[in-house]
Amino acid sequence: LFEVNVFGALNCIRAVAPYMKQQRRGQIINVSSVAGKIAAPYEGAYAATKFALTAISDAVRLELRDHGITVITVYPGPIDTPFRDNALKEIEPPSASRVLRRIPPVRVAEAIVRAVRDERAEVYVTWFDRGAVILKGISPRFIDWGMRRFYLRRRAKRG
Template sequence: MSMNNQIVVVTGASSGIGALAAQMLSEQGATVILAARSMDKLEAVGARMKGPHKLLALDVGNDASTEAAFRQVFAEFGRIDCLLNNAGYGKFEYCDEMPLNEFSEMMNVNYMGMVRCTKAVLPYMKKARAGRIVNVASIAGKIGTAKSTAYSATKHAVIGFSDALRQEVREYGISVSTINPGPIDTPFFAVADPDGTYVNNVKWFMMKPERVARAMVRAVEKGPVEINLPWIAGVGAKWYHMFPRLANRLSYRMLNKK
């Protein structure tokens, strides 16, 4: 799919891989709607954009905000060709030490936020019998590790939702993709890992945000079922699910770096 004149909504576009992917899509000719809660941060990203774009105040964790934002987009552009669900955050803590409200809020943003945005575009895409939905999940949604019970659960939900939705919308010409990256060198860890323990332990394995952003753009262009990054993590996830008991025993020390 050529990006020329495509209308693409990118959530969580105020920083990190969302901002980079939005810039790359704009450079390829797409009209990009950058959506996030902070207009100040969005304006800073927008100032670097070379192509047509729009800044959109959107809190994916809120029903009214999501409905109003997408009504605004459809009123101005009449369609959305691709939705890139990237908004989300993480916090790493042991299950018994993580407050219940943190579990709820993380699920509300990471999973229900994606559901809200997807439901906002689906009626229009089904009517057009075309469209692409790209959901940014995580390798953490395939392989759980200590101190990520809340975060892994949200990303597992994203992957399960995407797999089921793909079957629902196939007959309408709509593709659904998931991006499952490992650790990325972005501001994500300022919240997820404030003391830097995890970052220091996996620094050698962390990916540059440009690499993941390019994969997100590729998913928008080509509509693959999923992209796992790095590739070795995807292989590891398959091996983990084929031999869960053995994999759990052998990978315990290697994976638990938080």
């Protein structure tokens, strides 16, 4: 996970940053996850990679700003791809697909286009994810309660 989610992104940034600095312009877009802001039970390793990518994005944004380079971090939410079916089937509650309505990839692409146009530092594709991150900043215990309820209790019912 770290090889792709962290070191892959970091290597790409290292490869393009010198050229962008020469041009005095450029945009770097890193696709993270709300898991890079809020860790869920049984997803610690995945969340760690996304927390790392978020931290790298924040640091690089500050480092490259004076060179005319913007860095955007995208938090797409549950995209309608096979990822959830393949990677998370053992840990995600069966009811998650009803609660976390999957969004079409085109909606993520549209959000990225808007973020590039508006030069935003972060973009959350869903209001649910943005709200959860804001709420975690206000009341981490409430988010912990919600995570326990959503993941752990449903997992216990499955046996």
